[in-house]
Amino acid sequence: MTFRFSGRGLTGRDRTLQRALEILPGLTSWSILLGMVWLSFRHPLAAAVAVIAFDLHWLFRIFYTTVFIVLATIRLSIEKNTDWVARVRGIDRLDAYRPELPPAAGWKEKFSLGAHRRQIESLRRAGASAAPPPSKEIYHLVIFPVAKETREIFEPGLRSIVYQRYPLKNILVVIALEERAPEDVKRQVHEARKSFDGFFDFLVVTHPDGIAGEARVKGANATYAAREAARLFEKKGIPFENVIASCFDADTVVSPDYFGCLTYHFLAEPGRTRASFQPIPVYHNNFWDAPGYARVLEMGSSFFQLMEATNPEKLVTFSSHSMSFKALVDCGYWPVDMISDDSAIFWKAYLHFDGRYRVVPMYVTLSMDVAVSDNWWKTVKNVYKQKRRWAWGVENFPIVMRGFLVNRRIPAYMKFKHAVKLFEGHVAWATWAFLLAVIGWLPGLFAGAEFSNSVLFYSAPRVTGTIFNLALLSLVTTMALSLYLLPDRKMRHPLWSRILFAVEWTFVPFIATFLSAMPALDTQTRFLLGRYMEFWVTEKKR
Amino acid sequence: MVCPLIVLYALGYAGIPNEGVIKTGLVSVATAPPGASVLVGGAPYPQKTPTFVRNLPPGRYPVTLQLKGHRSWSSSVEVEEEKATVLENVLLVPAEPETERLAEGPFQELAATGDAPFLLARSGPRAGEAVVLDWRTGRTRPLLPPGSVFLSNRIEFWEPVPESPYLFLALKGEDRRLCVRAKLGRGPHEIEDLSHLFPERFAHLQWDPADRDELFFAEDGFLSRVNVKSSAVYPKFAEGVRGYGLAGRKVYVVDGLGRVTRMDRDGTNAELVSEEPLLASYLARNKAFYRILVLDREKMLFWSEKGPLLAAGISYPLAEGGVEEVVPYVSGGKSKALVRERHRIGAVDFSGELPWLTWLGRGRELVRAVWAHGGSHVLFQDGRKVFLLEADVPVKAHLEELLEVKEGSAFAFVEETGKIYYLDRAGALVSWRLAPPRPSLLGRGAEGQPEGAAEP
Numbered sequence: 001m002t003f004r005f006s007g008r009g010l011t012g013r014d015r016t017l018q019r020a021l022e023i024l025p026g027l028t029s030w031s032i033l034l035g036m037v038w039l040s041f042r043h044p045l046a047a048a049v050a051v052i053a054f055d056l057h058w059l060f061r062i063f064y065t066t067v068f069i070v071l072a073t074i075r076l077s078i079e080k081n082t083d084w085v086a087r088v089r090g091i092d093r094l095d096a097y098r099p100e101l102p103p104a105a106g107w108k109e110k111f112s113l114g115a116h117r118r119q120i121e122s123l124r125r126a127g128a129s130a131a132p133p134p135s136k137e138i139y140h141l142v143i144f145p146v147a148k149e150t151r152e153i154f155e156p157g158l159r160s161i162v163y164q165r166y167p168l169k170n171i172l173v174v175i176a177l178e179e180r181a182p183e184d185v186k187r188q189v190h191e192a193r194k195s196f197d198g199f200f201d202f203l204v205v206t207h208p209d210g211i212a213g214e215a216r217v218k219g220a221n222a223t224y225a226a227r228e229a230a231r232l233f234e235k236k237g238i239p240f241e242n243v244i245a246s247c248f249d250a251d252t253v254v255s256p257d258y259f260g261c262l263t264y265h266f267l268a269e270p271g272r273t274r275a276s277f278q279p280i281p282v283y284h285n286n287f288w289d290a291p292g293y294a295r296v297l298e299m300g301s302s303f304f305q306l307m308e309a310t311n312p313e314k315l316v317t318f319s320s321h322s323m324s325f326k327a328l329v330d331c332g333y334w335p336v337d338m339i340s341d342d343s344a345i346f347w348k349a350y351l352h353f354d355g356r357y358r359v360v361p362m363y364v365t366l367s368m369d370v371a372v373s374d375n376w377w378k379t380v381k382n383v384y385k386q387k388r389r390w391a392w393g394v395e396n397f398p399i400v401m402r403g404f405l406v407n408r409r410i411p412a413y414m415k416f417k418h419a420v421k422l423f424e425g426h427v428a429w430a431t432w433a434f435l436l437a438v439i440g441w442l443p444g445l446f447a448g449a450e451f452s453n454s455v456l457f458y459s460a461p462r463v464t465g466t467i468f469n470l471a472l473l474s475l476v477t478t479m480a481l482s483l484y485l486l487p488d489r490k491m492r493h494p495l496w497s498r499i500l501f502a503v504e505w506t507f508v509p510f511i512a513t514f515l516s517a518m519p520a521l522d523t524q525t526r527f528l529l530g531r532y533m534e535f536w537v538t539e540k541k542r
Numbered sequence: 543m544v545c546p547l548i549v550l551y552a553l554g555y556a557g558i559p560n561e562g563v564i565k566t567g568l569v570s571v572a573t574a575p576p577g578a579s580v581l582v583g584g585a586p587y588p589q590k591t592p593t594f595v596r597n598l599p600p601g602r603y604p605v606t607l608q609l610k611g612h613r614s615w616s617s618s619v620e621v622e623e624e625k626a627t628v629l630e631n632v633l634l635v636p637a638e639p640e641t642e643r644l645a646e647g648p649f650q651e652l653a654a655t656g657d658a659p660f661l662l663a664r665s666g667p668r669a670g671e672a673v674v675l676d677w678r679t680g681r682t683r684p685l686l687p688p689g690s691v692f693l694s695n696r697i698e699f700w701e702p703v704p705e706s707p708y709l710f711l712a713l714k715g716e717d718r719r720l721c722v723r724a725k726l727g728r729g730p731h732e733i734e735d736l737s738h739l740f741p742e743r744f745a746h747l748q749w750d751p752a753d754r755d756e757l758f759f760a761e762d763g764f765l766s767r768v769n770v771k772s773s774a775v776y777p778k779f780a781e782g783v784r785g786y787g788l789a790g791r792k793v794y795v796v797d798g799l800g801r802v803t804r805m806d807r808d809g810t811n812a813e814l815v816s817e818e819p820l821l822a823s824y825l826a827r828n829k830a831f832y833r834i835l836v837l838d839r840e841k842m843l844f845w846s847e848k849g850p851l852l853a854a855g856i857s858y859p860l861a862e863g864g865v866e867e868v869v870p871y872v873s874g875g876k877s878k879a880l881v882r883e884r885h886r887i888g889a890v891d892f893s894g895e896l897p898w899l900t901w902l903g904r905g906r907e908l909v910r911a912v913w914a915h916g917g918s919h920v921l922f923q924d925g926r927k928v929f930l931l932e933a934d935v936p937v938k939a940h941l942e943e944l945l946e947v948k949e950g951s952a953f954a955f956v957e958e959t960g961k962i963y964y965l966d967r968a969g970a971l972v973s974w975r976l977a978p979p980r981p982s983l984l985g986r987g988a989e990g991q992p993e994g995a996a997e998p
Contacts, residue, residue: 052552056545453626455554455568458594463552 003403005348007395008337009213014402019530021398025423026528029430029521033439040442044451047443048460054435055467065307066474072306072363073481076280078108079363084260085165087116088135091267094124119268126270133242138170138263139200141229141245141325145176145221149250151188153369156285157252158196166259168198172232175202176225179209180216203228211336219334219341222247226325226333233325241273243325247334247341251369252320253285261364262322269360276323276346276359278315280305282485283370288497290370292504293511294383298370299482300508300516309361314421317346317359320366327357339533340393347396350418351403355410380515388519392533394426430524433517437509440464479505554624556597565623569605570594573632574915575978578609594626609634617937631918631934633977635942640975644675645682648969653700654954660707660726661954661963663971667696669713674726675971677956677963682971687730692722701747706754710747718742723770739768739775746831752791756807760786760831765795767807779809784825785832785844794834796844800826802834802854815842820857824850835870837877841892843868851881853890853897860890860899867910871917880920882911887922889933903931903941910952915977921955921962928953928962930976945974 007018039047090097098120104110123130142161144154154175161171173196177189186206193204207224214220226245233243244266248254258279266272283290283298290298308315317323319342328334331352334341349357373382400422404415443451444460451457479502486498526533556566571580572592580587582595583603591607598621607615612634619627649663661675662685670693672685686693695713702709707727713720721740725732741761750756755771764778765786780786785796792804794815800822805812816822821844825832830849836842842854845868850859860881867882877892881899887908888901905924914921918934926946932939947953948965955962960977 049549049553052549053545056548453628455566455596455624455626456552458568458570458626459552459554459596463548 003351003406005332005335005344005351005399005403006337007399008215017402017405018398021401022395022530023528025394025397025426025430026521026524028423028427029524030528032427032431033434033521036435036439037442040439041446044443044447045454045456048451048456051435051440051443052460052463055440055464058432058436059467059471062471062474066477068307068310069303069481070477072280072310073484075111075309076306076363076365077484078112079261082112082257082261084257084264084364087264088260088267091120091123091132091264092135094120094131098124123268123270130270132267132272135263135267136167136170137238137242138266139233139238139243140171140259140262141174141226141233141243142171143174143176143222143225143229143245143247144250144252145178145218145225145247146185146189146250147178147181147218147221148185150185151192154189154250155192157248157250157254158192160253160256161259162196162198163256164254164259165256166263169200171259172200172229173202174225174229175204176221177204177206178221179206201232203232205229213336215337215339217335217337217339217341219338219344220336222341223333223336226328230325230329240326240329241324244277244322245325245328246320246322248320248366249368251285252366253368254279254366255364257364258366261362265360265362266324271356271358273324273326274349274353274357275327276317276321276349276357277362278305278309278317278321278359279362280309280365281319282365282367284367284486285369286372287370287486290372291376291379292501293507293515294370294372294379295501296504296508296511297383297387297515299485300512302485303478303481309363312359312361314417315359315361316343318342320368323349327353338395339389340395343393344396344399347400347403351400351407351410354407355414383515384519387516388523389533391426391429391520391523392527394520394524394527397422397426426520426524430517430520433509433512434521437513475505475508554596558597558599561599564599566597566599567621567623567625567627568594568596568598569603569619569621569627570630571605571607571632572630573607573609573615573634575609575612575634578607578612578615578632578634581606581608591632592630605629607632607634611637613637613942615940617935617940619937627936629935629937631915631932633915633919633930633932635930635944636975639944642680642973643966643970644680644963644973645673645971647965647971649673649951649965649971650948650969651951652954652963652965652971653952654702654956654963659956659958660709661956661971662700662709663965664697665969669693669695669697669711672697674731675963676726676728677959677961677973679728680973683731685724685726685731686733690733692720692733695720701749703749703754705751708754710749710757712747734770736768736770739770739773741766746786746833748786748788748833750788750791750807752788758786758788758793763798765793765809776808779807780805785830785834785846787834787836787842789836790839794836794842796825796832796834798826800824802842816854818854818857821852821854824852824859833868835868835879837870837872837879837892841877841897843870843879843890843897851890851899856896860897861888866908869912871913873917876917878917880911880913882908882922884908887911887920887931889920902933902939912955914955914957916957921953921976923947923953928964944976 010018036047104113144157146154175189189204193202196202205225205228207221244262262277265277269275282302287295305318327349331349335344335348338344346359371382371386373379447457483498483502554566555563557563576591578591582605587595600621600623603619603621605617605619615632615634621627647665649665651664653662659676659678661677662672664672669686673682674685675682692713698712698714700709700711707725709724709726711722711724713722721736723734723736744759744761746760748758756769758765758767760783763783765780765783766778767776780795782798783795784798787794793807795803802816803812804815825844828849830846832844832846834842834844844852845865850863851861851865852859864883865881866884869880871878879890881888881890886901886904888899890897890899907925909923911920911922920931920933922929926949928944930942930944948967948969951965953962953964958980960975960979962974962976964972966972
């Protein structure tokens with residue numbers, strides 16, 4: 001379906017609809033928060049019932065989430081030692097390969113091989129039309145957008161590609177350099193280019209400033225670079241169907257298995273040209289240099305993505321990810337006027353391909369920087385702004401809803417599922433922490449004589465106390481898992497540091513309120529008022 | 543499915559044998575001291591106080607609280623569906639109270655010194671016959687140091703300085719009244735002669751609660767102010783005064799027309815607080831001089847021993863006359879005042895839209911009444927007997943007889959120690975533990991007297 005995936009330049013009914021849908025998330029979040037405050041003052045009894053019901057809902061949700069995080073972490077652990085390149089070679093000779101698969105040694109290998117068998121069986125059943133091209137004909141386009149990141153930020157990512165267990169001659173690296181980048185950064189980019197060889201090619205594409213129809217956003221820069229790469233692939237006669245595009249943040253460092261794993265999933269996916277591939281983002285580059293609250297927050301982001309990976313039907317691309325280059329070109333590249341290019345490209349492709357587009361989870365990590373700055377307070381501001389930018393993903397909601405309204409080919413139940421998840425996800429992000437940490441206590445604090453002499457006044461603390469105690473089980477599990485996911489860097493006092501990190505999780509209520517819910521509410525309020533954000537490049541320091 | 547069940551449980555729904563699922567109520571009980579056994583409807587409840595007993599079908603239940611070494615407490619409690627009957631401030635009276643003889647005396651009179659950690663006892667009318675008890679240490683020492691020139695002067699009245707170790711003494715001199723400020727402490731008491739700051743005739747002395755160096759007095763319808771520290775006198779800064787009170791660095795004044803104004807301490811920035819005509823007519827009607835008790839900006843009581851007890855916001859008297867004592871209590875946003883007449887005591891409640899006086903009990907010769915146990919109880923003295931009365935329970939108030947004091951003397955109660963201080967028949971100063979001490983308040987030391995300071 002042809003649909004202009006943008007909220008800008010609209011007229012008439014589209015403009016009105018877009019504006020109404022822009023207002024809806026913020027209005028809902030504020031209505032929930034202020035409504036609960038009002039209810040706590042005027043009808044504390046009703047408010048207390050609502051709080052208990054909400055706390056129970058929250059408890060079930062975190063139990064559900066914790067179970068899936070545990071499962072995903074186990075899967076990540078299982079696939080840690082998988083030889084993806086060997087599996088890629090296997091798919092190259094699919095019929096002969098299946099009977100050759102060795103018996104599994106332990107339970108982990110058994111599970112991994114079982115999943116692998118199911119994947120190649122599904123590929124075989126998909127028939128000749130879904131047959132993958134030979135792996136040696138698969139090319140990777142890796143784009144690193146650079147705006148003001150210095151060499152010490154982007155060079156580790158380039159180096160991580162050199163260390164891949166995958167042939168470099170099939171990898172095209174493109175640094176998408178903003179024309180407005182500082183001269184020093186431009187010089188460092190060109191110097192870095194000279195330090196690396198062995199790739200299929202290494203381009204530095206400078207994105208001109210002020211192209212008509214573009215905002216100052218990362219998506220515009222990446223799109224410009226991808227168009228340049230497309231010309232190169234055309235010139236070399238490489239079909240876009242055989243190219244996988246990865247758009248990374250400048251600080252992204254991939255694990256040595258990343259491109260092997262990505263190639264495997266691309267080849268094993270029958271609908272590979274209608275798919276994105278989502279790794280698990282971790283924030284290990286400068287993990288131990290970051291303040292405790294930032295560590296907890298970013299570990300929380302990793303957990304969220306781990307949990308999402310267990311539900312591919314509703315999975316949406318996030319941060320650094322990969323996708324079929326053919327799909328990227330067909331749907332018109334990344335939006336050039338949106339901040340949340342990572343999730344927007346999924347929705348754009350989903351609408352373009354009438355719902356026949358999916359995200360394939362990959363149990364492999366790539367690592368980025370925690371948004372650290374010069375000091376504790378500056379880092380707080382940095383993290384706050386970064387989360388506000390992430391929360392700007394709410395800009396997808398009105399556009400996707402307009403797309404759903406005009407697209408008749410996407411099944412109604414899929415539209416409903418995605419719409420609910422998108423809307424509820426953003427509203428929950430902006431409200432839950434406030435409800436749990438602050439507003440949930442108001443009915444008790446403002447209890448008048450009528451409420452303080454009710455059975456509920458005495459029951460509510462007992463019920464909510466039990467709920468929070470049960471929620472501690474989830475927190476303890478999360479603490480344990482976070483210790484497992486920590487980077488292995490040798491430290492002077494590793495045990496002490498790990499214990500300290502576990503203790504830092506106890507500050508989750510404050511961190512979630514002030515550095516997650518508050519920026520999300522800030523974003524939704526700006527969106528509600530029509531005060532649109534431009535892309536703010538996260539300051540990253542090492 | 544689970545969610546509605548838990549919400550219904552929280553609201554008080556419960557499955558009761560033979561009755562099915564019904565709306566129930568609960569009884570919340572807290573005692574001082576805690577740890578009392580609870581019997582509801584004759585059946586023991588497994589948990590000790592503080593606790594609450596859930597799932598009680600609506601009805602009336604006998605509730606008994608028992609704690610070893612204390613008198614048992616029983617009452618009939620009404621339980622309503624979805625409601626909590628709150629018995630949060632049950633004070634269990636010791637069955638065999640812990641008493642201590644602090645000084646042999648014999649003394650004639652006993653008085654508290656407001657918020658300072660001292661009690662005064664007198665064995666005669668002269669200043670040299672008064673001793674000070676530090677209730678933190680239990681030690682007594684003479685009010686005036688040996689050799690003081692005021693030893694033989696008779697005490698006319700004394701007025702403690704709020705939240706300070708100071709005491710104002712009016713003494714009868716040979717030809718005029720002498721005014722003295724005594725600084726009470728663990729060392730020799732410092733005595734300061736302030737007589738030169740006061741006229742010969744003055745009345746209605748009040749210390750400024752916001753500044754312990756400032757005091758006010760009335761004289762022939764004028765209001766004057768004295769700063770003790772700088773020895774400065776600000777005479778007659780307000781005229782036509784028929785009553786006054788102090789709160790929040792402001793002076794509240796009743797004028798001859800019964801109007802109430804609020805002004806700065808030098809008489810400037812006067813603003814009318816109340817010109818409610820009926821209140822004004824009551825205030826202006828008789829010759830009484832009113833003391834204004836300001837509980838907060840809008841809650842005020844106008845009290846005079848000769849006139850009716852009045853309150854801001856209402857146009858009728860709370861009590862027609864004969865109120866001998868008014869004891870305000872303000873805590874946690876709650877305001878109330880204890881009112882004592884010769885034959886009855888009551889409490890003014892400010893929690894409703896209008897202040898309301900409820901008579902709590904009667905007596906033959908009531909001589910003193912004070913709030914106790916955080917304002918939930920009243921201690922009062924009828925003749926020689928001291929009683930404890932519940933003032934904040936949703937059941938019939940319990941009245942407990944506690945002790946007898948020396949004829950002509952009155953008891954004192956210190957909330958921080960939880961003790962009643964009194965003079966026994968022989969005139970000895972004795973303490974009687976009523977409630978557990980409140981350590982958070984005990985750490986408060988007198989000015990310039992760090993805790994644990996050595997005795998000289």
